[in-house]
Amino acid sequence: MDERFALANASAAMARLDESMRHHRMPAVARAWMLRSETLAIMECSEGEKVPEQILCHLLVDDLYGLSNLKQRVSVCIHAALDRAIDGPQGDEDVADWLTAVWSESESSNRHLDAGAAEWRNETSIWESAAPIRSILGTRSYSMTAECLRQLWLSPSFDGKGRRMALLLAPHFLKMTFDAPLAQVGLARALNADPDATKQASADPETWIAHFFEAVAVSARRAYEATQTLSRLTIDLNNLMPAERAGSRKAKALELFLQRPVRTVQDLASDLGMSDYGTTLIIEKMVKAGVVQKADGSSKQNRSYVCRKAMAV
Structure with a gap:
């Protein structure tokens, strides 16, 4: 050329x-x-x-x-x-x-x-x-x-x-x-x-x-x-999750999963500034919506969750 x-x-x-x-x-x-x-x-x-x-x-x-x-x-x-x-x-x-x-x-x-x-x-x-x-x-x-x-x-x-x-x-x-x-x-x-x-x-x-x-x-x-794909994916994944009140940490949790698609409860809780219990509730909603899944082979004590769609970009 x-x-x-x-x-x-x-x-x-x-x-x-x-x-x-x-x-x-x-x-x-x-x-x-x-x-x-x-x-x-x-x-x-x-x-x-x-x-x-x-x-x-x-x-x-x-x-x-x-x-x-x-x-x-x-x-x-x-x-x-x-x-x-x-x-x-x-x-x-x-x-x-x-x-x-x-x-x-x-x-x-x-x-x-x-x-x-x-x-x-x-x-x-x-x-x-x-x-x-x-x-x-x-x-x-x-x-x-x-x-x-x-x-x-x-x-x-x-x-x-x-x-x-x-x-x-x-x-x-x-x-x-x-x-x-x-x-x-x-x-x-x-x-x-x-x-x-x-x-x-x-x-x-x-x-x-x-x-x-x-x-x-x-x-x-x-x-x-x-x-461009990441922008569309963010919208699509947000739409999968149930609507919540303003100020919910759900959107921030999704952004953090998009930044680093594998997370533990403790890791995500630290970044969100929340308790492990509150973070677990958010993750459970994300799992139910199909946004994240439990990572294969992770232990119950330090279970990892993965957003596979974020890794498909």
């Missing part, structure tokens, strides 16, 4: 997504969907591990270090790192400090590593990456953003996990470069759709930039469709 045409497609897709998010009734739900979806895509693209969405949702509820599977722990760390990365440096935070925070989150499951050696290696990687990233955030150049991501993608830095860092940082780079502050888009799924084509494109800067624009366009269109 011609580079200019690819750029026009990418810009239009990002602009449409950004505009739709300005009017989205539940931006937190859209953000949560993006974080889950992109985490799973990064796990497959950079870690070579397919993690079912329901497993990730369960892990986001459970204690991270109580788990024995390292790959599962990594998925939760990737989720946390992506959440930290997407909004960029906060306040007066330096780019290097931001990169350190993102990388530390993504590696927080690797407690077996030699902390001193890892810190030295990561510090070198971070300072090497910080200068071009400062330029990207300052100039918002399409070509500079594409090239920086390509360099990270191919880099042996970050303990050989440069591809992971490229994918973690991409959502913020896209928001800034395309001047779409409300658009939340990751590139992992699009770049991993044809690994051979991505590998070939990454070897040449000129080929890569068109490939990059195509990935942006595909990803932004997919995110737009997901936000």
Whole structure:
């Protein structure tokens, strides 16, 4: 595809997504969907591990270090790192400090590593990456953003996990470069759709930039469709439940299930600011309406409930 045409497609897709998010009734739900979806895509693209969405949702509820599977722990760390990365440096935070925070989150499951050696290696990687990233955030150049991501993608830095860092940082780079502050888009799924084509494109800067624009366009269109689906799903699920008085926590409970489709009573009660008993009554109504179901294999003491329709988006 011609580079200019690819750029026009990418810009239009990002602009449409950004505009739709300005009017989205539940931006937190859209953000949560993006974080889950992109985490799973990064796990497959950079870690070579397919993690079912329901497993990730369960892990986001459970204690991270109580788990024995390292790959599962990594998925939760990737989720946390992506959440930290997407909004960029906060306040007066330096780019290097931001990169350190993102990388530390993504590696927080690797407690077996030699902390001193890892810190030295990561510090070198971070300072090497910080200068071009400062330029990207300052100039918002399409070509500079594409090239920086390509360099990270191919880099042996970050303990050989440069591809992971490229994918973690991409959502913020896209928001800034395309001047779409409300658009939340990751590139992992699009770049991993044809690994051979991505590998070939990454070897040449000129080929890569068109490939990059195509990935942006595909990803932004997919995110737009997901936000529209989430809006319709919210209305449909609300309509399934019986009408209640104004101020009911039912709508908030539904929003929380849409943000994270697997919940325990205790987890939901904490977010709602309610007692376990009151929360149980709400969940029972949601189960009766077919909005959520009891999760398979959960114990009576800490039973989990799942909103499967939210995971079908």
